[in-house]
Amino acid sequence: AQSVTQPDIHxxxxxxxxxxxxxxxxxxxxxxxxxxxxxxxxxxxxLLKYFSGDTLVQGxxxxxxEFKRSQSSFNxxxxxxxxxxxxxxxxxxGANTGGGNKLTFGTGTQLKVEL
Amino acid sequence: xAVISQKPSRDICQRGTSLTIQCQVDSQVTMMFWxxxxxxxxxxxxxxxxxxxxxxxxxxxxxxxxxxxxxNLTFSTLTVxxxxxxxxxxxxxxxxxxxxxxxxxGPGTRLTVL
Numbered sequence: 174a175q176s177v178t179q180p181d182i183h184x185x186x187x188x189x190x191x192x193x194x195x196x197x198x199x200x201x202x203x204x205x206x207x208x209x210x211x212x213x214x215x216x217x218x219x220l221l222k223y224f225s226g227d228t229l230v231q232g233x234x235x236x237x238x239e240f241k242r243s244q245s246s247f248n249x250x251x252x253x254x255x256x257x258x259x260x261x262x263x264x265x266x267g268a269n270t271g272g273g274n275k276l277t278f279g280t281g282t283q284l285k286v287e288l
Numbered sequence: 289x290a291v292i293s294q295k296p297s298r299d300i301c302q303r304g305t306s307l308t309i310q311c312q313v314d315s316q317v318t319m320m321f322w323x324x325x326x327x328x329x330x331x332x333x334x335x336x337x338x339x340x341x342x343x344x345x346x347x348x349x350x351x352x353x354x355x356x357x358x359x360n361l362t363f364s365t366l367t368v369x370x371x372x373x374x375x376x377x378x379x380x381x382x383x384x385x386x387x388x389x390x391x392x393x394g395p396g397t398r399l400t401v402l
Contacts, residue, residue, distance in 0.1 A: 207390075216292075216380060217331075217393040263330060267391075274384055275321075276391055278330045 175200040175266045179279035187287045188256050194249040194282050196238075196264030205267035205274065206247040208238055211281075212260040220262075223247060234258070259286045290315050290383050292394035300400045301371055308367045309397045311381035316361035319384040321391065322354070326377045334379075337364050371401045 176199045186192055198204055205224055209217040221232025228240040238249045247264060264279040291314040301307050311320065322334040335343040335356055343356040357365045368375050378398050382391040 209393075216395040217382075219289075219390060219392065222390060274319075274391065275333060275336070276331075278332075280330045 175204065175268050175277045177264050177266050177277055177279035179262075179264055179282050181282045182280070183283045183285065185285040185287060186254050189253050192249075192251045192254045192258070192284070194262050194264075194284070196247045196249065196279060197245050198247060198264070198266045199245065200266055200268065206238075206240060207265040207267065207276065208232065208236070208247075208249050209263045209265060209278075210234075210260045211263065217263065220249070254284075254286055256286045256288055259284055289390075290317060290385065290392045292381060292383060292392060294379075294381060294394040294397050296397060297395065298398040298400075300402060302402055303372055305371055306367055306369045307371065307399060308365050309379055309381075309399075311364045311366070311394055313362045313383050317383040317385075318361070320358065320364045321382045321384070322356065322364075322366045323380045323382065323393075324377045325380065325396070331380065334366070368399065371399075373401045375399065376401045 178197045207222045208220040211217050220236050221230050223230050223240045231237050236251050240247050261281045261283050263281045265276045267274045267276050293312045295310045320337045323331040325331045333346050334349045335345045337343045337356050337358040339358045339361050355367045378396045380393050380396045382393045
């Protein structure tokens with residue numbers, strides 16, 4: 174069964190600083206990997222995804238993530254954080270089972286941005 | 289991407305009662321999913337709902353507690369039955385995009401059980 178670990182429960186960065194959120198996964202085959210963001214009182218918004226091909230993927234809002242098979246990681250990065258990026262971030266791994274795609278989520282990383 | 293709405297957005301319910309949550313999508317989709325997000329926790333998949341077939345439940349979730357309907361390709365309901373305070377959570381529906389196995393989520397229903 175697949176699993177996702179997000180080792181950082183809380184992260185605080187200053188506005189304008191760079192950001193890296195860690196994600197490690199466990200899956201027996203090439204995974205589908207996703208990053209979602211959840212702002213307070215909001216649903217989940219897809220930031221970016223990896224299915225295959227180029228291991229560096231670009232997403233919305235200036236985010237990018239790099240798939241590293243050797244490290245089983247899919248870390249999310251942003252070169253300069255904005256105050257509006259404060260939210261909870263979830264990494265997820267997808268398993269293509271029976272024609273569908275079941276997602277397993279990590280426990281999330283709460284990002285706080287200091288002005 | 290699909291536009292998904294849920295009703296109600298929030299509710300406060302008494303122990304022992306049931307609540308039905310609706311999920312409406314603006315386009316036809318084959319697969320819909322229901323998730324639970326307990327306070328301060330991540331999302332846990334409750335079940336997968338395909339139109340025209342019985343929902344498939346994940347380990348730890350049963351149909352008697354969480355019956356699901358999927359009458360057509362744009363609509364689904366999740367009922368939380370015989371509620372207890374432990375059912376207080378955010379319940380989210382999602383749909384599978386036919387394009388690239390992406391899931392898009394509704395805004396969620398915040399349920400509080402007293």
